[in-house]
């Protein structure tokens with residue numbers, strides 16, 4: 001792992017190794033419970049959920065263990081998948097390498113739910129994400145939920161307890177590269193690059209793929225402790241959660 005060194009691309013063993021060690025406390029409170037909750041009405045024995053860009057498997061494992069889902073976690077990074085298979089194996093989770101766009105092994109309307117957490121922000125290619133979003137729409141059964149969680153584009157430059165994306169005071173436009181710092185569990189940090197998209201751009205990626213315009217949640221933490229009273233995440237949402245249905 002590099003500590004505050006050169007930014008890492010996401011499809012490298014160094015990035016995957018660092019990402020394995022990230023401080024997940026904010027995601028555990030602000031993303032994962034909301035994702036499980038948004039999918040809960042569709043879960044049930046034998047129901048299939050896709051975790052698109054599953055990385056090291058944090059969401060896939062929770063969907064299986066807590067939500068009762070059968071899960072396919074898919075990712076274009078072999079290194080991320082190696083970690084997922086080693087750290088987050090579960091009898092109802094399979095991990096699969098794919099090209100970041102095509103879900104061609106899945107027939108139309110055969111998937112009961114899809115989630116995609118912190119993925120669009122790591123991919124600079126709008127064309128690929130448009131194709132991927134259309135594929136997600138194709139494989140979902142009619143009415144099935146799609147939950148897309150990502151960095152809140154209105155929170156660039158804010159210093160959260162476990163991350164910062166963007167420089168304070170800087171203005172970012174769609175497609176801009178954004179220096180992004182993630183805290184690791186040992187207190188050090190990794191730096192990487194994410195790609196800015198406005199909320200309108202996210203909405204357009206969904207609606208152009210045939211999804212209805214999503215509901216948008218911007219969760220913050222309650223200011224219920226001395227340390228948290230001053231934390232930025234009690235005032236500003238680090239992440240956004242978009243929910244739509246096929």
Ligand SMILES: C[S@@+](CC[C@H](N)C(=O)[O-])C[C@H]1O[C@@H](n2cnc3c(N)ncnc32)[C@H](O)[C@@H]1O
Pocket residue numbers: 010011052053054055056057058059074075076077080099100101116117118119122123128129132
């Ligand atoms: C920041 S990690 C998030 C991993 C995981 N979803 C999580 O929340 O912990 C971003 C992941 O997205 C993957 N990724 C990048 N572009 C992608 C694409 N077009 N389709 C699917 N996954 C992609 C990367 O390989 C990486 O594993």
